Structure formats: C-alpha cells, structure tokens
Amino acid sequence: NAGVMQNPRHLVRRRGQEARLRCSPMKGHSHVYWYRQLPEEGLKFMVYLQKENIIDESGMPKERFSAEFPKEGPSILRIQQVVRGDSAAYFCASSQEQGISEQYFGPGTRLTVT
Amino acid sequence: SQQGEEDPQALSIQEGENATMNCSYKTSINNLQWYRQNSGRGLVHLILIRSNEREKHSGRLRVTLDTSKKSSSLLITASRAADTASYFCATDEWGAQKLVFGQGTRLTINP
Numbered sequence: 001n002a003g004v005m006q007n008p009r010h011l012v013r014r015r016g017q018e019a020r021l022r023c024s025p026m027k028g029h030s031h032v033y034w035y036r037q038l039p040e041e042g043l044k045f046m047v048y049l050q051k052e053n054i055i056d057e058s059g060m061p062k063e064r065f066s067a068e069f070p071k072e073g074p075s076i077l078r079i080q081q082v083v084r085g086d087s088a089a090y091f092c093a094s095s096q097e098q099g100i101s102e103q104y105f106g107p108g109t110r111l112t113v114t
Numbered sequence: 115s116q117q118g119e120e121d122p123q124a125l126s127i128q129e130g131e132n133a134t135m136n137c138s139y140k141t142s143i144n145n146l147q148w149y150r151q152n153s154g155r156g157l158v159h160l161i162l163i164r165s166n167e168r169e170k171h172s173g174r175l176r177v178t179l180d181t182s183k184k185s186s187s188l189l190i191t192a193s194r195a196a197d198t199a200s201y202f203c204a205t206d207e208w209g210a211q212k213l214v215f216g217q218g219t220r221l222t223i224n225p
Binding site: 031033035041042043044045048055056058059091093095102103104105106107108110 | 147149154155156157158159162202204210211212213214215216217218
C-alpha cells in the first residue's frame, strides 16, 4: 500500500545544470500535482497533470520548467539551466479522480543549487 | 493577498493544552483541507471539510468552517510533544483542482 513516491529525496546541482525530479502517484491515482515550497513558506501550485495531458500549468515559470506524465512511468518535473533561486523543496501529490480534491503528498525532493 | 492565510504564524503551548489555529480565505471554495508538516518532511493530510459542512471531528482534531466569514479553525485537544509541526490550510476553488496553501502556523508543544 505504497504512498506517493518521489526520487531523489535530495538533489544537488550546479548552476546551469539540469534537474529531473520523479514522482510515482499512489496506486489507482491518475491525477498528479507538483508544488514548490521555499524555506519558511507554504506550498505554491505549479502544474496539474493527468496521463499524457497537462491540465493546468498556471503556476509554472514560463521558461526552463517543464512537466510530463507519460502513459507509462512516473511524472517528471524538469528544470533546465538551474539557478540558485530554484533551490526549494518540490512536492508531488496525487488524487484518485477529478472532483475529489483530497490530495496525498510525497516526501518531496529537496533541490539545492550551488 | 494569498488565499488561505493562517493565524497565528507561530504558537507555543504546554503539553496537554489545546491548540487553536485559524485560516482565512478569499474566494468561494469547494472544500478546505488541513495538513501537517514536520520539519524537513512531507505533508500529512489531516482532515477535509466540504463547503456544505460546518464542523468535523477526527480523533483529537476538530475543524470548523464558516463560509459566510470565509474562515476555518483547527483545534487540537490535549496536545502532545509529537504534535509539534507546521500546520497548513489549503483550499480549492470551484472548478479548479489545484490547492492554494497559506503560509502555515508553526506549533511548538513544550513538554
């Protein structure tokens, strides 16, 4: 009965490198959400995906950030050419079906850009 | 302003006392949820209250929702040291799937 899984748990990248964050939703969940949390702040919505579709990306920065949720495999949040301001905790959540907004969160990936 | 503002920002009480945290929001919502986050960890879902509900209980937790005032409160009774964490309310607007979080209340339970 695994929950939402994220890997890696910690990721260190130098400025200009790429960061790939992975999220496997709970079994039976087909909706995935990505949130970002800066230190001492609440979570900020980034993107909402269903299998092979981006439903709402209103919280995604316009450049360098992309997300996907392929038919097979985990959801990926990709950050190209990372900058120090990208350092944050990135959380993935999943829910069972549309209209059921109880979201279950993974442990997060803590990205540090040096 | 940010939807889902918690009050107070920080709360420190003695073990055994009750802790009350408040949350205000600005738009019409479908439901409101409370989450707990231990330092450096992920979020744990505590309770969901729908917009047509006024009060909900779960163990030592009691949540109220007043849609006319656009506010909610989370009460933790008989607090324990293990309740030390940050608590966030999150709302979702009608027609939107994303959750909007407040800044959180940092609760410290002193033994």
